Amino acid sequence: MTDHSSDIDSVSGKSTTGHEWDGIKELNTPLPRWWVITFYLTIVWAIGYWIVYPAWPLISSNTTGVFGYSSRADVAVELANLEKIRGDKMVALGAASLADIEKDPALLALARAKGKTVFGDNCAPCHGSGAAGAKGYPNLNDDDWLWGGTLDQIMQTIQFGARSGHAKTHEGQMLAFGKDGVLKGDEIVTVANYVRSLSGLSTRNGYDAAKGQKIFAENCAACHGDTGKGNQELGAPNLTDKIWLYGSDEASLIETIGQGRAGVMPAWEGRLDPATIKAMAVYVHSLGGGK
């Protein structure tokens, strides 16, 4: 560098850098010292940072730094803590009986919160996020239950499912009376109209009620009962109420009787821990339809 301390601009009285363009000289205006010091400090800081924290990428990993810090490890610790906090509460839930959970406001709130989350993750694809169900997938808000609506019955259904293949699963299905050749076409139509009449729905003109009753008694009453009230042991629905899983119109009924029905509810035992299944049973029961 040239020494230009003697090179003083006559107008401002400041020194110049010695650079000159067509007689115009550049004033020497150095950065303020505090600024320069701060700048150097940031460099020192950055070097220190490289040393103590993970910084430089290597071929397949990166420098780890002498502090051994890892954001992934931080997350792992946080998650472990969360599990611990949840664990304590879930133990209380696991220890209490289903009935006691519903009686204890704190446990009920916990079970409902936990149940709602787990329901959203596991059950909502079929039953809907609000458990309103769809055709073939029961609405869990109402008071009509294929396999029983008490806390224990709901829990059993969640644990082992229906026609799920689990050793303890609910068995029993609606046979395909048409496809299997048990009933002929006109018989199916007749019995379908008879079933409609059970719950007070209108019937087709010229339908023979006596014949319908006879067909029902011979083929259906074994599961659905003489009066069509159903049988929860077999998952046979009550045919006298207002709730129809597959529809109550004649065409749907003919399809149901002709083709049969055998919806599957998976077994959740083994996939969800017992306390979670308990929470879910309480949640489903508390939706409003529980017995």
Place this chain on the structure above:
Amino acid sequence: MNKAVNPNELQPADDSGPLYAARKKVYPQSVSGTFRRIKWTLMAICLGVYYFLPFVRWNRGLGAPSQAVLIDLPNSRFYFFFIELWPQEVYYFTGLLIVAAVALFLMNSVGGRIWCGYLCPQTVWTDLFYAVERLVEGDRRERMKKDKSSDPLKLERISEIVLKHSIWILIAWWTGGAWVLYFSDAPTLVKELVTFQAPMIAYIWIGILTATTYVLAGFMREQVCTYMCPWPRIQAALTDEWALNVTYRYDRGEKRTSVKKAAELRALGQQVGDCVDCYQCVAVCPTGIDIRNGPQLECIQCGLCIDACDNVMAKIGRPKRLIGYDNDINIHRRQEGKAPIYRIVRARTVVYSAIIAAVGGIMIYTLATRSLLDVNVLHDRNPVAVKLSDGSIRNAYTVRLLNKSGYDRVIAIDADGPVNSTVHVVGVDSVTPDRPMIVIPRDSTSELRLLVTAPADNNPEKSIPVRFHVTDIGLGVVASATDNFVSP
């Protein structure tokens, strides 16, 4: 900076000059008098309230905090003596801020920067720090001399400096310490603090406030008011010609002469000003200005120059209040030989007072009549309605009950909706059919799932309003909320 600028003396714009004006250190002299007494009193009150309020106890019953003023962040509650506020009642603070702002405007239109001069924390703490400085290092002249002295530091001087800063830091530390006591039970926190068992956040906040107090009151002082605070600018826009301000009555003061010369001239029957140019008003000023240059941005109107001048006037046998609370209108009136007039009641003071009264009145009214029992209802969205096996329709609601009182309540829920409908709360076995009864613990909320069922033979229209009444069985207090009952 403090001298009146003569436009003719202004230099043409010079871009080579520094943009930074170095601070001229201020050495306020001690003074006694009316305004000094007012300032000591207000300082004692302000600091006394700030430092000791957290220790005031208030009995709210078992299990509730017994601190009179407490900001309980973990439980989101604010306690102020008999008042307990929940987060959703934050509008009371909005009202308080409105009242505070308008009160500031009112002060300003009545007596100028009363807030700045007597009550602002910056003024109060700076004043306290100056008092310490004066006690340790001596008055104005001694301090100036000690600062100017280029002698090598002697032990005595070093111990003075160390003592001064130690006391300052002690005060600053106490200030930070008092701050955190507002956020936790004070006696417990003090015990935890001294045994190093208090939460880290408490120490951090004490550290922050110790640092700000020490720096703002010990070093930045009047620069905070002059450069950092927006209020001097705002108040200048809010003032009017009738507002009383600390004013040098130049009608009385000019022309300035010496005591001796004034006596001679008066003997000859000539008109002489009372100001003897003793510079006492400048010496005592905590912002280092000369009040005789007229109203200035830097002036916090603490009134100390009034005391200083009064003392001088008493000594030379002239009437007091050459500097006093006054305005330019009256100076002109006196110059014209008319009697001064003071107008405290004028449009702006009336409007400000009315706003304060209105907002304050609304706040007090709502606070006095607010319900300590509240209910919010949220209709289930999915499904909105459920058909039951017997054909009846059921709607489900999430009901949130708020019990803001200091005791448990037994409440009953009724629903005014579809004809012959029934109400059930999940998890509640009602003794009285269709009238669920629940206990809500004191100072808490309960969230319940409530089911309303309309019978099959009386299915309502697509959507009809349903009103929920929550009745405190013991006290008969009722809260209600409205929602809809929907049919599929």
